Amino acid sequence: MIDSIENLKEILKEKGYKLTPQRRAILDTIIKNQGEHLSTEEVYDYVKKDCPEIGLATVYRTLQLLDDLGVITKINLDDGCARYELNINSEDHQHHHLICSKCGNILEVEVDLLEHLENEIQKNYDFEVKDHKVKFFGLCSKCK
Amino acid sequence: MIDSIENLKEILKEKGYKLTPQRRAILDTIIKNQGEHLSTEEVYDYVKKDCPEIGLATVYRTLQLLDDLGVITKINLDDGCARYELNINSEDHQHHHLICSKCGNILEVEVDLLEHLENEIQKNYDFEVKDHKVKFFGLCSKCK
DNA sequence: ATACAGTTGAAACTGATTATCAATTTAAAA
DNA sequence: TTTTAAATTGATAATCAGTTTCAACTGTAT
Ligand SMILES: [Mn+2]
Ligand SMILES: [Mn+2]
Ligand SMILES: [Zn+2]
Ligand SMILES: [Zn+2]
Numbered sequence: 302m303i304d305s306i307e308n309l310k311e312i313l314k315e316k317g318y319k320l321t322p323q324r325r326a327i328l329d330t331i332i333k334n335q336g337e338h339l340s341t342e343e344v345y346d347y348v349k350k351d352c353p354e355i356g357l358a359t360v361y362r363t364l365q366l367l368d369d370l371g372v373i374t375k376i377n378l379d380d381g382c383a384r385y386e387l388n389i390n391s392e393d394h395q396h397h398h399l400i401c402s403k404c405g406n407i408l409e410v411e412v413d414l415l416e417h418l419e420n421e422i423q424k425n426y427d428f429e430v431k432d433h434k435v436k437f438f439g440l441c442s443k444c445k
Numbered sequence: 446m447i448d449s450i451e452n453l454k455e456i457l458k459e460k461g462y463k464l465t466p467q468r469r470a471i472l473d474t475i476i477k478n479q480g481e482h483l484s485t486e487e488v489y490d491y492v493k494k495d496c497p498e499i500g501l502a503t504v505y506r507t508l509q510l511l512d513d514l515g516v517i518t519k520i521n522l523d524d525g526c527a528r529y530e531l532n533i534n535s536e537d538h539q540h541h542h543l544i545c546s547k548c549g550n551i552l553e554v555e556v557d558l559l560e561h562l563e564n565e566i567q568k569n570y571d572f573e574v575k576d577h578k579v580k581f582f583g584l585c586s587k588c589k
Numbered sequence: 590a591t592a593c594a595g596t597t598g599a600a601a602c603t604g605a606t607t608a609t610c611a612a613t614t615t616a617a618a619a
Numbered sequence: 620t621t622t623t624a625a626a627t628t629g630a631t632a633a634t635c636a637g638t639t640t641c642a643a644c645t646g647t648a649t
Contacts, residue, residue, distance in 0.1 A: 319615050319626060341605085356629035361606065377521055381637095382605060397562075399572045408570055414562040418541075419581070426552055427586035428543045434580045437563070442571035463595055463646050485636080500598040505637060525606095526636060 312370055326352040327363045331373060331387050338376060338384040338407060376434070378407070397435040403444035410437075456514055470496040471507045475517060475531050482520060482528040482551060520578070522551070538576055545585035552585065 309328055310320045330347045331339065339347070345360045364385055367373045373385045374395055397410040419430045439445075453472055454464045474491045475483065483491070489504045508529050511517045517529045518539055541554035563574045583589075 314616095317626085321615075321627065323628075354629080358607080358630080359628060362627085377523070379521070399566065399570060399574075401572075402575065408572060410566060410570070412562075412565060412569075414565060417561070418556075418558040421556060421558060422543065422554060422581060425556075426543060426554070428545075428552060428581070429584040429589045430543075430581045431546065431583040433582065434578075436578045437566060437572070437574050438577065439575040440573040445573045458647095461595080465596065465646075467597075498598080502599080502638080503597060506596085509637095 309372070312372065316370070318366070323348075323352060323355050323359050324363050324366075326355070327360060328367065328372070331367075331385065335387050336409075338378065338386050340382045340384050342382070344385070394432055395434060397437065399437045399439070399441070401441035401444055402438055403440055406441050406443075408441065453516070456516065460514070462510070467492075467496060467499050467503050468507050468510075470499070471504060472511065472516070475511075475529065479531050480553075482522065482530050484526045484528050486526070488529070522580075539578060541579040541581065543581045543583070543585070545588055546582055547584055547588035550585050550587075554581075 306325055306328060309325070313320050313324070326348050327344060329351070330344055334347065337343075341357070341360055341364055344364065345355070345357050348355055348360065364373065364375075364383075368375050368385065372388060374388055376384050376386060376395075376398070378384055378398075378400065394413055394415070396413075399408040399410060400406075401408075415433065415435070419433075422428050422430055450469055450472060453469070457464050457468070470492050471488060473495070474488055478491065481487075485501070485504055485508055488508065489499070489501050492499055492504065508517065508519075508527075512519050512529065516532060518532055520528050520530060520539075520542070522528055522542075522544065538557055538559070540557075543552035543554060545551075559577065559579070563577075566572050566574055
């Protein structure tokens with residue numbers, strides 16, 4: 302969805318928000334670490350290299366804001382803290398995660414394959430599906 | 446999976462745990478409120494009627510224990526606290542949840558319909574799926 | 590009845606997240 | 620470019636779910 306810092310300013314301006322060096326640095330960090338699922342503290346540690354004076358509260362606030370704006374997505378890996386990842390396709394549904402119960406490694410699943418299930422849900426429950434969160438637990442190739 | 450308090454004692458005994466009035470009362474509460482997704486505090490409030498002297502720490506400990514034993518399942522509805530529900534079929538996968546973004550109502554989906562997706566995952570990622578957590582977000586029949 | 594391991598409740602503690610607030614900064618207007 | 624108002628920041632305190640500690644208590648096997 303977001304190509305670079307260039308259009309972050311536009312996205313912010315639309316809602317009356319300002320582009321600050323802190324916000325820029327935080328998004329830079331997330332883009333640079335694409336593929337990771339960073340916690341707030343982890344983003345804080347990374348971003349301090351570019352922006353040593355930044356406060357942890359600002360990181361919490363900014364990640365929440367970027368999530369509200371649809372730039373990033375908050376995910377829950379049941380490890381006691383929120384994690385975030387960059388949104389690639391804003392239109393598309395959130396991708397699935399495979400979580401290895403043994404080594405804790407996270408794999409991402411590109412295919413969605415939920416159309417059939419979602420159609421059944423629309424039909425049987427009269428529920429209009431907008432998005433989903435899907436986690437699979439099990440053993441990865443190395444651990445089984 | 447669990448029929449009544451009768452076999453809770455057996456399940457506990459197998460692992461060297463004891464059947465206490467507190468554990469009995471907590472499971473009673475969960476059985477009585479089947480279909481709800483109770484938080485620890487909510488279980489605490491209900492169970493105090495039968496067991497007024499019970500401590501909140503005991504409720505936390507017992508819910509965790511029952512989850513470990515496979516009697517109940519912890520679920521995360523992104524509202525800041527853990528919630529639990531009785532396990533009906535221990536063998537089967539956890540059922541799906543439909544969460545209305547407007548009214549917050551939770552619907553349960555009986556059909557699984559994930560075999561195809563799970564087969565693709567086994568094949569393409571060499572990942573052995575044991576269980577899953579699936580949440581759909583959208584609008585329920587009343588809200589759309 | 591005894592013994593002992595498991596359990597309890599109260600209270601202190603932890604760790605993630607949020608709220609507060611005075612000082613600072615952005616962005617738009619003058 | 621200066622002015623201005625609203626948004627933002629960092630430090631700190633506060634909150635809140637959940638965990639730990641520990642002395643007193645209880646369930647169960649013998
Ligand atoms: Mn991911
Ligand atoms: Mn349910
Ligand atoms: Zn693994
Ligand atoms: Zn609704």
